[in-house]
Amino acid sequence: MQQNNGLDKKQLISFGIFSMILIGFMFYFQNRNAQAEQEKLALEAKKTEQTTKSKPAATNLNAATVTPNSVQKVNLQNDELSLEFSSVGGQLSSVKLNKFEAFGGKPLYLFNNNNASYGFQFTDKSGKVFNTKDLVFAPQVAGNVVTLNTKIGNAVIQFIYTLKAKYTVDFQVKTQGLGSVVNDGKANFVWNYNVRGAEKGRSQEETHTEFAYAFNNYKDYDYDARSDMDEPDETLNWIGIKQQFFSAVIEAKNGFTKSKGFQEAIPEGEYLKKFNYDGQVNLAGNELNQDFTWYFMPLDIELLKSYDKNFDEILPLGWSFIGSLNRYVFIPLYNLISGWGIAAGWAIFWMTIIVKLILSPVMFKQHKLSAMMKVIRPEIDEVNAKFKDADPMKKQQETMAVYRKAGVNQMAGCLPALVQIPLFYALFRFFPNMLDLRGKSFWFVPDLTAYDDIISWGTNIPLLGNHLSVFALACTVVILIYTIMTSGNIQQPQQEGMPNMKVLMYIFPITFLFFLNSSASGLSWYYFVSNAINIVIILVIKYFILDEKKIHAQIQENKKKEPKKEGTFQKRMREMMEKAQEQQKLQEQARNKKK
Known part of the structure:
Protein backbone atom coordinates (compact mmCIF):
# COMPACT_ATOMS: atom_id res chain seq x y z
CA MET A 1 0.00 0.00 0.00
CA GLN A 2 1.29 3.45 -0.93
CA GLN A 3 1.86 5.83 1.92
CA ASN A 4 0.79 9.41 1.66
CA ASN A 5 3.60 11.62 2.91
CA GLY A 6 1.71 14.95 2.27
CA LEU A 7 2.78 17.79 -0.09
CA ASP A 8 6.36 17.89 -1.28
CA LYS A 9 8.44 21.05 -1.70
CA LYS A 10 7.61 21.61 -5.43
CA GLN A 11 3.91 21.24 -4.77
CA LEU A 12 4.09 23.79 -1.93
CA ILE A 13 5.81 26.33 -4.19
CA SER A 14 3.26 25.77 -7.03
CA PHE A 15 0.39 26.11 -4.57
CA GLY A 16 1.85 29.34 -3.19
CA ILE A 17 2.28 30.90 -6.64
CA PHE A 18 -1.23 29.87 -7.68
CA SER A 19 -2.65 31.38 -4.47
CA MET A 20 -0.85 34.69 -5.06
CA ILE A 21 -2.16 34.91 -8.68
CA LEU A 22 -5.69 34.12 -7.51
CA ILE A 23 -5.56 36.75 -4.76
CA GLY A 24 -4.13 39.28 -7.26
CA PHE A 25 -7.03 38.68 -9.68
CA MET A 26 -9.50 39.05 -6.80
CA PHE A 27 -8.02 42.43 -5.81
CA TYR A 28 -7.87 43.59 -9.48
CA PHE A 29 -11.52 42.84 -10.25
CA GLN A 30 -12.59 44.16 -6.86
CA ASN A 31 -10.83 47.48 -7.52
CA ARG A 32 -12.14 47.58 -11.08
CA ASN A 33 -15.72 47.03 -9.90
CA ALA A 34 -15.24 49.67 -7.24
CA GLN A 35 -13.88 52.09 -9.84
CA ALA A 36 -16.78 51.36 -12.17
CA GLU A 37 -19.19 51.93 -9.32
CA GLN A 38 -17.54 55.25 -8.53
CA GLU A 39 -17.74 56.32 -12.20
CA LYS A 40 -21.40 55.32 -12.28
CA LEU A 41 -22.10 57.34 -9.15
CA ALA A 42 -20.16 60.29 -10.54
CA LEU A 43 -22.14 60.13 -13.79
CA GLU A 44 -25.43 60.04 -11.90
CA ALA A 45 -24.25 62.94 -9.76
CA LYS A 46 -23.34 64.86 -12.92
CA LYS A 47 -26.76 64.21 -14.42
CA THR A 48 -28.36 65.32 -11.18
CA GLU A 49 -26.23 68.44 -11.19
CA GLN A 50 -27.25 69.20 -14.77
CA THR A 51 -30.94 69.04 -13.92
CA THR A 52 -30.62 71.04 -10.72
CA LYS A 53 -31.83 74.61 -11.06
CA SER A 54 -30.11 76.02 -8.02
CA LYS A 55 -27.04 77.04 -10.10
CA PRO A 56 -28.34 77.93 -13.54
CA ALA A 57 -25.20 79.59 -14.98
CA ALA A 58 -22.90 76.70 -14.10
CA THR A 59 -25.26 73.75 -14.34
CA ASN A 60 -26.84 74.51 -17.70
CA LEU A 61 -23.59 75.34 -19.47
CA ASN A 62 -23.07 71.59 -19.74
CA ALA A 63 -26.67 70.87 -20.60
CA ALA A 64 -25.94 70.43 -24.30
CA THR A 65 -24.83 66.82 -24.13
CA VAL A 66 -25.23 65.57 -27.68
CA THR A 67 -26.99 62.26 -28.11
CA PRO A 68 -28.18 60.59 -31.32
CA ASN A 69 -31.73 61.56 -30.47
CA SER A 70 -30.76 65.23 -30.01
CA VAL A 71 -29.40 65.63 -33.56
CA GLN A 72 -32.02 66.96 -35.95
CA LYS A 73 -31.50 68.16 -39.53
CA VAL A 74 -33.67 70.56 -41.51
CA ASN A 75 -33.21 71.78 -45.09
CA LEU A 76 -33.70 74.79 -47.34
CA GLN A 77 -33.14 74.94 -51.05
CA ASN A 78 -33.36 77.28 -54.03
CA ASP A 79 -31.91 77.17 -57.55
CA GLU A 80 -28.44 78.13 -56.33
CA LEU A 81 -27.96 76.53 -52.91
CA SER A 82 -29.02 73.41 -51.02
CA LEU A 83 -28.61 73.94 -47.28
CA GLU A 84 -28.80 71.65 -44.29
CA PHE A 85 -29.01 72.95 -40.72
CA SER A 86 -28.10 70.93 -37.66
CA SER A 87 -29.68 71.20 -34.23
CA VAL A 88 -26.18 70.73 -32.80
CA GLY A 89 -24.78 74.24 -32.60
CA GLY A 90 -27.56 75.69 -34.74
CA GLN A 91 -25.09 75.59 -37.63
CA LEU A 92 -25.10 75.17 -41.36
CA SER A 93 -23.92 71.57 -41.55
CA SER A 94 -24.08 71.26 -45.36
CA VAL A 95 -23.82 73.79 -48.19
CA LYS A 96 -24.09 72.56 -51.78
CA LEU A 97 -23.79 74.74 -54.88
CA ASN A 98 -26.44 73.37 -57.22
CA LYS A 99 -25.16 74.83 -60.49
CA PHE A 100 -21.61 73.51 -60.20
CA GLU A 101 -19.81 70.21 -59.84
CA ALA A 102 -16.50 69.30 -58.27
CA PHE A 103 -13.82 67.60 -60.34
CA GLY A 104 -14.92 64.17 -61.51
CA GLY A 105 -18.61 65.07 -61.69
CA LYS A 106 -19.10 64.98 -57.91
CA PRO A 107 -21.55 67.31 -56.11
CA LEU A 108 -19.85 70.52 -55.05
CA TYR A 109 -20.10 70.95 -51.27
CA LEU A 110 -18.41 73.75 -49.38
CA PHE A 111 -19.69 72.54 -45.99
CA ASN A 112 -20.36 68.84 -45.51
CA ASN A 113 -19.38 65.86 -43.35
CA ASN A 114 -18.31 68.04 -40.41
CA ASN A 115 -15.59 69.87 -42.32
CA ALA A 116 -16.84 73.22 -40.96
CA SER A 117 -18.06 74.41 -37.58
CA TYR A 118 -18.72 77.86 -36.18
CA GLY A 119 -20.28 79.48 -33.18
CA PHE A 120 -20.15 82.28 -30.64
CA GLN A 121 -17.89 81.78 -27.66
CA PHE A 122 -18.72 83.33 -24.28
CA THR A 123 -17.17 83.41 -20.84
CA ASP A 124 -19.68 82.91 -18.02
CA LYS A 125 -19.61 84.61 -14.64
CA SER A 126 -17.66 81.77 -13.08
CA GLY A 127 -14.93 82.09 -15.74
CA LYS A 128 -15.93 79.05 -17.74
CA VAL A 129 -15.92 79.23 -21.56
CA PHE A 130 -18.76 77.85 -23.64
CA ASN A 131 -19.56 77.95 -27.35
CA THR A 132 -22.92 77.88 -29.08
CA LYS A 133 -21.63 75.20 -31.47
CA ASP A 134 -21.75 72.77 -28.54
CA LEU A 135 -25.36 73.56 -27.60
CA VAL A 136 -28.45 71.75 -28.84
CA PHE A 137 -31.03 73.89 -30.64
CA ALA A 138 -34.63 73.21 -31.53
CA PRO A 139 -35.21 73.88 -35.26
CA GLN A 140 -38.34 75.15 -37.01
CA VAL A 141 -38.88 75.74 -40.74
CA ALA A 142 -41.27 78.25 -42.28
CA GLY A 143 -40.91 78.91 -45.99
CA ASN A 144 -37.33 79.99 -46.68
CA VAL A 145 -36.62 80.66 -42.98
CA VAL A 146 -35.11 78.33 -40.39
CA THR A 147 -35.32 79.34 -36.73
CA LEU A 148 -33.24 77.53 -34.09
CA ASN A 149 -33.68 78.12 -30.37
CA THR A 150 -31.81 76.99 -27.28
CA LYS A 151 -31.72 77.86 -23.57
CA ILE A 152 -28.71 78.20 -21.33
CA GLY A 153 -29.57 79.00 -17.75
CA ASN A 154 -32.16 81.73 -17.89
CA ALA A 155 -30.93 82.91 -21.29
CA VAL A 156 -32.52 82.20 -24.66
CA ILE A 157 -30.39 82.16 -27.82
CA GLN A 158 -32.05 82.28 -31.21
CA PHE A 159 -30.50 81.85 -34.67
CA ILE A 160 -32.63 82.86 -37.67
CA TYR A 161 -31.45 81.89 -41.17
CA THR A 162 -33.13 83.25 -44.30
CA LEU A 163 -32.20 81.80 -47.69
CA LYS A 164 -32.11 84.49 -50.37
CA ALA A 165 -31.08 84.77 -54.00
CA LYS A 166 -27.51 85.34 -55.23
CA TYR A 167 -25.95 82.68 -52.97
CA THR A 168 -26.92 84.61 -49.85
CA VAL A 169 -28.07 83.44 -46.40
CA ASP A 170 -29.08 86.07 -43.85
CA PHE A 171 -28.08 85.09 -40.31
CA GLN A 172 -29.72 86.90 -37.38
CA VAL A 173 -28.61 86.25 -33.82
CA LYS A 174 -30.94 87.21 -30.97
CA THR A 175 -30.53 86.65 -27.25
CA GLN A 176 -32.67 87.34 -24.21
CA GLY A 177 -31.44 87.13 -20.62
CA LEU A 178 -27.83 86.52 -21.68
CA GLY A 179 -26.75 89.00 -19.02
CA SER A 180 -27.67 86.42 -16.35
CA VAL A 181 -24.95 84.16 -17.77
CA VAL A 182 -22.21 86.53 -18.99
CA ASN A 183 -21.15 89.98 -17.91
CA ASP A 184 -17.95 90.83 -19.86
CA GLY A 185 -19.78 92.53 -22.76
CA LYS A 186 -18.15 90.54 -25.53
CA ALA A 187 -18.22 87.31 -27.48
CA ASN A 188 -15.95 85.69 -30.02
CA PHE A 189 -17.02 84.30 -33.37
CA VAL A 190 -14.97 81.14 -33.89
CA TRP A 191 -14.90 79.43 -37.28
CA ASN A 192 -13.02 76.21 -38.05
CA TYR A 193 -12.97 75.09 -41.67
CA ASN A 194 -11.18 72.28 -43.49
CA VAL A 195 -11.36 73.27 -47.15
CA ARG A 196 -12.20 70.39 -49.46
CA GLY A 197 -10.55 70.20 -52.87
CA ALA A 198 -12.88 70.78 -55.82
CA GLU A 199 -10.48 71.08 -58.75
CA LYS A 200 -8.12 68.84 -60.68
CA GLY A 201 -4.81 70.53 -59.93
CA ARG A 202 -4.21 70.19 -56.18
CA SER A 203 -1.09 72.36 -55.98
CA GLN A 204 -2.67 75.12 -58.07
CA GLU A 205 -5.90 75.09 -56.05
CA GLU A 206 -3.99 75.07 -52.75
CA THR A 207 -2.05 78.14 -53.90
CA HIS A 208 -5.36 79.97 -54.47
CA THR A 209 -6.89 78.88 -51.14
CA GLU A 210 -6.50 81.65 -48.57
CA PHE A 211 -8.03 84.10 -46.11
CA ALA A 212 -9.74 87.15 -47.63
CA TYR A 213 -11.22 90.10 -45.76
CA ALA A 214 -12.37 93.72 -46.08
CA PHE A 215 -12.18 96.58 -43.59
CA ASN A 216 -12.41 100.37 -43.40
CA ASN A 217 -16.10 100.33 -44.30
CA TYR A 218 -15.54 97.86 -47.17
CA LYS A 219 -13.00 100.17 -48.86
CA ASP A 220 -9.83 98.21 -48.14
CA TYR A 221 -9.07 94.60 -48.88
CA ASP A 222 -6.37 92.18 -47.84
CA TYR A 223 -5.62 88.47 -48.05
CA ASP A 224 -3.32 85.93 -46.47
CA ALA A 225 -2.27 82.76 -48.27
CA ARG A 226 0.55 81.31 -46.17
CA SER A 227 1.08 82.84 -42.74
CA ASP A 228 -1.00 83.42 -39.64
CA MET A 229 -3.54 86.20 -39.97
CA ASP A 230 -3.47 88.94 -37.32
CA GLU A 231 -5.58 92.11 -37.50
CA PRO A 232 -5.84 93.39 -33.90
CA ASP A 233 -6.55 97.01 -34.84
CA GLU A 234 -8.92 96.76 -37.81
CA THR A 235 -12.67 96.21 -37.78
CA LEU A 236 -13.37 93.62 -40.45
CA ASN A 237 -16.57 94.07 -42.43
CA TRP A 238 -16.37 90.50 -43.68
CA ILE A 239 -14.06 87.53 -43.45
CA GLY A 240 -13.89 84.83 -46.11
CA ILE A 241 -12.00 81.71 -47.02
CA LYS A 242 -11.61 81.41 -50.77
CA GLN A 243 -10.69 78.58 -53.05
CA GLN A 244 -9.72 78.73 -56.70
CA PHE A 245 -13.27 79.35 -57.93
CA PHE A 246 -15.50 79.49 -54.83
CA SER A 247 -15.62 81.25 -51.51
CA ALA A 248 -17.41 81.08 -48.16
CA VAL A 249 -17.78 84.54 -46.60
CA ILE A 250 -19.46 85.80 -43.45
CA GLU A 251 -20.30 89.48 -43.14
CA ALA A 252 -20.85 91.15 -39.77
CA LYS A 253 -23.00 94.25 -39.93
CA ASN A 254 -21.24 95.64 -36.82
CA GLY A 255 -17.89 94.16 -37.77
CA PHE A 256 -15.36 91.75 -36.25
CA THR A 257 -12.55 93.14 -34.09
CA LYS A 258 -9.31 91.67 -32.74
CA SER A 259 -9.26 89.19 -35.59
CA LYS A 260 -6.71 86.44 -35.78
CA GLY A 261 -6.48 83.33 -37.90
CA PHE A 262 -4.38 80.29 -38.58
CA GLN A 263 -3.98 78.20 -41.71
CA GLU A 264 -2.14 74.98 -42.38
CA ALA A 265 -1.74 73.02 -45.60
CA ILE A 266 -2.88 69.40 -45.57
CA PRO A 267 -0.35 67.39 -47.63
CA GLU A 268 -2.73 64.87 -49.14
CA GLY A 269 -6.24 63.50 -49.07
CA GLU A 270 -9.67 65.04 -49.47
CA TYR A 271 -8.83 68.39 -47.87
CA LEU A 272 -6.43 71.11 -48.99
CA LYS A 273 -6.02 73.39 -45.99
CA LYS A 274 -7.12 73.79 -42.41
CA PHE A 275 -8.34 77.25 -41.33
CA ASN A 276 -9.19 78.66 -37.90
CA TYR A 277 -10.62 82.15 -37.42
CA ASP A 278 -11.38 84.02 -34.19
CA GLY A 279 -12.93 87.50 -34.21
CA GLN A 280 -14.59 89.47 -31.43
CA VAL A 281 -18.12 90.88 -31.51
CA ASN A 282 -19.33 93.33 -28.89
CA LEU A 283 -22.50 92.85 -26.87
CA ALA A 284 -25.03 95.62 -26.27
CA GLY A 285 -26.26 95.46 -22.68
CA ASN A 286 -24.75 91.95 -22.43
CA GLU A 287 -27.09 90.82 -25.23
CA LEU A 288 -25.99 89.58 -28.66
CA ASN A 289 -28.53 90.99 -31.10
CA GLN A 290 -26.71 91.37 -34.40
CA ASP A 291 -27.15 90.65 -38.08
CA PHE A 292 -24.74 88.59 -40.11
CA THR A 293 -24.83 87.28 -43.67
CA TRP A 294 -23.29 84.16 -45.17
CA TYR A 295 -22.26 84.16 -48.82
CA PHE A 296 -21.37 80.92 -50.63
CA MET A 297 -20.29 82.29 -53.98
CA PRO A 298 -18.74 81.25 -57.25
CA LEU A 299 -16.00 83.73 -58.05
CA ASP A 300 -17.66 85.32 -61.06
CA ILE A 301 -16.50 88.90 -61.38
CA GLU A 302 -19.88 90.34 -62.42
CA LEU A 303 -21.63 88.56 -59.55
CA LEU A 304 -19.00 89.74 -57.08
CA LYS A 305 -19.33 93.34 -58.25
CA SER A 306 -23.11 93.22 -57.92
CA TYR A 307 -22.91 92.91 -54.12
CA ASP A 308 -21.07 96.26 -53.84
CA LYS A 309 -19.06 95.02 -50.87
CA ASN A 310 -15.60 94.87 -52.48
CA PHE A 311 -16.05 91.14 -53.10
CA ASP A 312 -14.52 91.46 -56.58
CA GLU A 313 -11.13 91.84 -54.88
CA ILE A 314 -11.42 88.19 -53.81
CA LEU A 315 -10.73 87.23 -57.41
CA PRO A 316 -6.90 87.30 -57.60
CA LEU A 317 -6.47 89.04 -60.93
CA GLY A 318 -3.34 90.91 -59.82
CA TRP A 319 -2.61 94.25 -58.25
CA SER A 320 -2.79 97.69 -59.85
CA PHE A 321 -1.96 97.69 -63.57
CA GLU A 562 31.03 110.62 -92.04
CA PRO A 563 29.52 109.13 -88.87
CA LYS A 564 25.92 110.05 -88.28
CA LYS A 565 25.11 112.39 -85.48
CA GLU A 566 24.73 110.49 -82.24
CA GLY A 567 21.40 110.17 -80.62
CA THR A 568 20.87 111.45 -77.07
CA PHE A 569 20.99 107.98 -75.56
CA GLN A 570 24.03 106.91 -77.60
CA LYS A 571 25.86 110.11 -76.66
CA ARG A 572 25.24 109.51 -72.97
CA MET A 573 26.37 105.91 -73.26
CA ARG A 574 29.60 107.00 -75.01
CA GLU A 575 30.29 109.66 -72.37
CA MET A 576 29.70 107.15 -69.59
CA MET A 577 32.12 104.69 -71.21
CA GLU A 578 34.75 107.40 -71.67
CA LYS A 579 34.45 108.40 -68.04
CA ALA A 580 34.64 104.78 -66.92
CA GLN A 581 37.68 104.27 -69.18
CA GLU A 582 39.39 107.36 -67.74
CA GLN A 583 38.65 106.24 -64.19
CA GLN A 584 40.07 102.80 -64.97
CA LYS A 585 43.33 104.40 -66.25
CA LEU A 586 43.63 106.50 -63.09
CA GLN A 587 43.18 103.40 -60.93
CA GLU A 588 45.87 101.54 -62.91
CA GLN A 589 48.26 104.48 -62.53
CA ALA A 590 47.62 104.54 -58.76
CA ARG A 591 48.36 100.83 -58.50
CA ASN A 592 51.59 101.25 -60.50
CA LYS A 593 52.78 104.03 -58.17
CA LYS A 594 52.25 101.79 -55.11
CA LYS A 595 54.40 99.13 -56.70
Missing part, protein backbone atom coordinates in the same frame (compact mmCIF):
# COMPACT_ATOMS: atom_id res chain seq x y z
CA ILE A 322 -1.92 93.88 -63.79
CA GLY A 323 -5.43 93.64 -62.33
CA SER A 324 -6.63 96.44 -64.60
CA LEU A 325 -5.36 94.57 -67.65
CA ASN A 326 -7.44 91.56 -66.67
CA ARG A 327 -10.54 93.48 -65.61
CA TYR A 328 -10.71 95.90 -68.54
CA VAL A 329 -8.91 94.07 -71.36
CA PHE A 330 -8.63 90.29 -71.15
CA ILE A 331 -11.92 89.43 -69.41
CA PRO A 332 -14.08 91.68 -71.65
CA LEU A 333 -12.14 90.48 -74.71
CA TYR A 334 -12.64 86.82 -73.85
CA ASN A 335 -16.33 87.38 -73.05
CA LEU A 336 -16.79 89.15 -76.40
CA ILE A 337 -15.15 86.34 -78.39
CA SER A 338 -16.79 83.50 -76.46
CA GLY A 339 -20.12 85.23 -77.12
CA TRP A 340 -19.68 84.24 -80.77
CA GLY A 341 -20.60 80.72 -79.74
CA ILE A 342 -17.23 79.13 -80.42
CA ALA A 343 -15.37 76.65 -78.20
CA ALA A 344 -13.34 78.04 -75.33
CA GLY A 345 -10.04 76.89 -76.87
CA TRP A 346 -10.79 78.71 -80.11
CA ALA A 347 -11.85 81.78 -78.13
CA ILE A 348 -8.36 81.76 -76.57
CA PHE A 349 -6.86 81.32 -80.06
CA TRP A 350 -8.64 84.37 -81.44
CA MET A 351 -7.90 86.35 -78.27
CA THR A 352 -4.21 85.64 -78.88
CA ILE A 353 -4.51 86.82 -82.49
CA ILE A 354 -6.21 90.08 -81.43
CA VAL A 355 -3.61 90.77 -78.72
CA LYS A 356 -0.86 90.16 -81.29
CA LEU A 357 -2.52 92.57 -83.71
CA ILE A 358 -2.75 95.26 -81.04
CA LEU A 359 0.93 94.79 -80.21
CA SER A 360 1.97 94.31 -83.84
CA PRO A 361 3.80 97.68 -84.28
CA VAL A 362 5.95 97.03 -81.23
CA MET A 363 6.43 93.34 -82.01
CA PHE A 364 7.31 94.08 -85.67
CA LYS A 365 9.96 96.53 -84.55
CA GLN A 366 11.45 93.93 -82.22
CA HIS A 367 11.58 91.21 -84.87
CA LYS A 368 12.97 93.61 -87.47
CA LEU A 369 15.68 94.66 -85.05
CA SER A 370 16.48 91.01 -84.38
CA ALA A 371 16.83 90.32 -88.09
CA MET A 372 19.04 93.37 -88.62
CA MET A 373 21.32 92.39 -85.77
CA LYS A 374 21.75 89.00 -87.39
CA VAL A 375 22.75 90.72 -90.63
CA ILE A 376 25.46 92.84 -88.97
CA ARG A 377 26.85 89.90 -87.02
CA PRO A 378 29.89 89.66 -89.35
CA GLU A 379 30.69 93.31 -88.66
CA ILE A 380 30.51 92.74 -84.91
CA ASP A 381 32.75 89.70 -85.21
CA GLU A 382 35.22 91.77 -87.21
CA VAL A 383 35.36 94.38 -84.43
CA ASN A 384 35.85 91.69 -81.79
CA ALA A 385 38.72 90.18 -83.76
CA LYS A 386 40.36 93.56 -84.46
CA PHE A 387 40.20 94.75 -80.85
CA LYS A 388 40.70 91.38 -79.24
CA ASP A 389 43.60 92.53 -77.09
CA ALA A 390 42.45 96.10 -76.71
CA ASP A 391 40.80 97.73 -73.73
CA PRO A 392 37.22 96.39 -73.22
CA MET A 393 35.86 99.93 -73.20
CA LYS A 394 37.45 100.65 -76.56
CA LYS A 395 36.01 97.47 -78.02
CA GLN A 396 32.57 98.39 -76.72
CA GLN A 397 32.79 101.85 -78.25
CA GLU A 398 33.69 100.39 -81.65
CA THR A 399 30.83 97.89 -81.37
CA MET A 400 28.37 100.69 -80.68
CA ALA A 401 29.74 102.56 -83.66
CA VAL A 402 28.87 99.60 -85.90
CA TYR A 403 25.31 99.57 -84.54
CA ARG A 404 25.05 103.32 -85.07
CA LYS A 405 26.22 103.15 -88.69
CA ALA A 406 23.77 100.34 -89.40
CA GLY A 407 20.93 102.33 -87.88
CA VAL A 408 20.33 99.75 -85.16
CA ASN A 409 19.21 100.99 -81.77
CA GLN A 410 19.92 98.21 -79.28
CA MET A 411 17.68 99.69 -76.62
CA ALA A 412 14.70 99.49 -78.98
CA GLY A 413 14.68 95.76 -78.40
CA CYS A 414 13.99 96.26 -74.68
CA LEU A 415 10.62 97.93 -75.20
CA PRO A 416 8.74 94.81 -76.41
CA ALA A 417 10.19 92.81 -73.54
CA LEU A 418 9.03 95.43 -71.04
CA VAL A 419 5.56 95.43 -72.62
CA GLN A 420 5.29 91.64 -72.45
CA ILE A 421 6.22 91.29 -68.77
CA PRO A 422 2.92 92.72 -67.42
CA LEU A 423 1.02 90.85 -70.13
CA PHE A 424 2.60 87.57 -69.11
CA TYR A 425 1.79 88.07 -65.43
CA ALA A 426 -1.75 89.23 -66.19
CA LEU A 427 -2.40 86.09 -68.25
CA PHE A 428 -0.80 83.96 -65.55
CA ARG A 429 -3.53 85.33 -63.27
CA PHE A 430 -6.28 85.23 -65.88
CA PHE A 431 -6.35 81.59 -66.96
CA PRO A 432 -6.47 79.75 -63.58
CA ASN A 433 -9.06 82.18 -62.18
CA MET A 434 -11.49 82.58 -65.06
CA LEU A 435 -14.69 80.85 -63.94
CA ASP A 436 -16.05 80.77 -67.50
CA LEU A 437 -13.13 78.53 -68.49
CA ARG A 438 -13.68 76.08 -65.61
CA GLY A 439 -14.67 72.69 -66.95
CA LYS A 440 -14.45 73.85 -70.57
CA SER A 441 -12.88 71.16 -72.74
CA PHE A 442 -10.78 71.59 -75.86
CA TRP A 443 -9.53 68.69 -77.96
CA PHE A 444 -8.05 66.21 -75.45
CA VAL A 445 -8.07 68.72 -72.56
CA PRO A 446 -11.08 68.28 -70.23
CA ASP A 447 -10.55 71.53 -68.29
CA LEU A 448 -8.66 74.57 -69.59
CA THR A 449 -8.11 75.89 -66.04
CA ALA A 450 -6.14 72.75 -65.07
CA TYR A 451 -3.27 70.80 -66.59
CA ASP A 452 -3.85 68.04 -69.13
CA ASP A 453 -2.49 64.64 -68.13
CA ILE A 454 -3.05 62.48 -71.19
CA ILE A 455 0.56 61.32 -70.58
CA SER A 456 0.75 60.07 -66.99
CA TRP A 457 2.42 57.47 -64.81
CA GLY A 458 2.11 56.12 -61.28
CA THR A 459 5.21 57.45 -59.55
CA ASN A 460 5.96 61.05 -58.61
CA ILE A 461 9.02 62.63 -60.31
CA PRO A 462 10.50 65.71 -58.61
CA LEU A 463 9.51 68.98 -60.33
CA LEU A 464 7.47 67.10 -62.93
CA GLY A 465 4.95 65.14 -60.84
CA ASN A 466 3.14 62.12 -62.24
CA HIS A 467 2.19 63.50 -65.65
CA LEU A 468 3.43 65.39 -68.70
CA SER A 469 1.14 68.05 -70.11
CA VAL A 470 0.92 67.83 -73.90
CA PHE A 471 0.10 71.53 -74.23
CA ALA A 472 3.03 72.42 -71.97
CA LEU A 473 5.33 70.18 -74.02
CA ALA A 474 4.11 71.68 -77.31
CA CYS A 475 4.57 75.19 -75.94
CA THR A 476 8.11 74.35 -74.81
CA VAL A 477 9.03 72.98 -78.26
CA VAL A 478 7.74 76.11 -79.99
CA ILE A 479 9.61 78.40 -77.59
CA LEU A 480 12.76 76.37 -78.20
CA ILE A 481 12.38 76.74 -81.98
CA TYR A 482 11.82 80.47 -81.57
CA THR A 483 14.91 80.70 -79.37
CA ILE A 484 17.06 78.91 -81.94
CA MET A 485 15.81 81.24 -84.67
CA THR A 486 16.63 84.39 -82.65
CA SER A 487 19.81 83.33 -80.87
CA GLY A 488 22.05 83.89 -83.89
CA ASN A 489 22.39 87.60 -83.13
CA ILE A 490 23.41 87.10 -79.51
CA GLN A 491 26.96 88.22 -78.91
CA GLN A 492 29.00 85.71 -76.93
CA PRO A 493 30.88 86.99 -73.86
CA GLN A 494 34.56 87.71 -74.51
CA GLN A 495 35.66 87.74 -70.87
CA GLU A 496 36.54 84.53 -69.10
CA GLY A 497 34.10 83.30 -66.52
CA MET A 498 31.10 84.99 -68.13
CA PRO A 499 28.12 82.66 -68.80
CA ASN A 500 27.30 81.58 -72.31
CA MET A 501 24.08 83.45 -73.13
CA LYS A 502 23.06 80.99 -75.83
CA VAL A 503 23.17 78.11 -73.40
CA LEU A 504 21.09 80.09 -70.90
CA MET A 505 18.52 80.86 -73.58
CA TYR A 506 18.21 77.17 -74.45
CA ILE A 507 17.84 76.23 -70.79
CA PHE A 508 14.97 78.68 -70.28
CA PRO A 509 12.37 76.79 -72.39
CA ILE A 510 13.23 73.57 -70.57
CA THR A 511 12.70 75.16 -67.15
CA PHE A 512 9.51 76.73 -68.50
CA LEU A 513 8.20 73.20 -69.10
CA PHE A 514 8.28 72.42 -65.37
CA PHE A 515 6.36 75.62 -64.66
CA LEU A 516 3.67 75.03 -67.30
CA ASN A 517 3.30 71.32 -66.59
CA SER A 518 1.14 71.93 -63.50
CA SER A 519 -0.41 75.22 -64.67
CA ALA A 520 -3.67 75.86 -66.50
CA SER A 521 -3.61 74.25 -69.93
CA GLY A 522 -5.30 77.39 -71.30
CA LEU A 523 -2.14 79.32 -70.45
CA SER A 524 0.04 76.79 -72.28
CA TRP A 525 -2.29 76.89 -75.28
CA TYR A 526 -2.15 80.72 -75.36
CA TYR A 527 1.65 80.77 -75.30
CA PHE A 528 1.85 78.02 -77.91
CA VAL A 529 -0.25 80.11 -80.29
CA SER A 530 1.61 83.30 -79.37
CA ASN A 531 5.07 81.86 -80.01
CA ALA A 532 3.93 80.11 -83.19
CA ILE A 533 2.82 83.53 -84.46
CA ASN A 534 6.24 84.94 -83.50
CA ILE A 535 7.91 82.28 -85.65
CA VAL A 536 5.65 83.16 -88.61
CA ILE A 537 6.48 86.87 -88.18
CA ILE A 538 10.22 86.13 -88.19
CA LEU A 539 9.93 84.11 -91.40
CA VAL A 540 7.83 86.80 -93.09
CA ILE A 541 10.32 89.51 -92.13
CA LYS A 542 13.28 87.45 -93.26
CA TYR A 543 11.94 86.33 -96.63
CA PHE A 544 9.50 89.09 -97.65
CA ILE A 545 10.40 92.33 -95.87
CA LEU A 546 14.12 92.63 -95.14
CA ASP A 547 16.77 92.28 -97.82
CA GLU A 548 19.86 91.11 -95.93
CA LYS A 549 22.24 91.78 -98.82
CA LYS A 550 20.94 95.31 -99.18
CA ILE A 551 21.34 95.98 -95.45
CA HIS A 552 24.88 94.59 -95.49
CA ALA A 553 25.81 96.71 -98.50
CA GLN A 554 24.38 99.79 -96.79
CA ILE A 555 26.57 99.14 -93.74
CA GLN A 556 29.67 98.95 -95.95
CA GLU A 557 28.69 102.18 -97.65
CA ASN A 558 28.10 103.90 -94.27
CA LYS A 559 31.65 103.06 -93.24
CA LYS A 560 32.97 105.34 -95.97
CA LYS A 561 30.78 108.26 -94.92
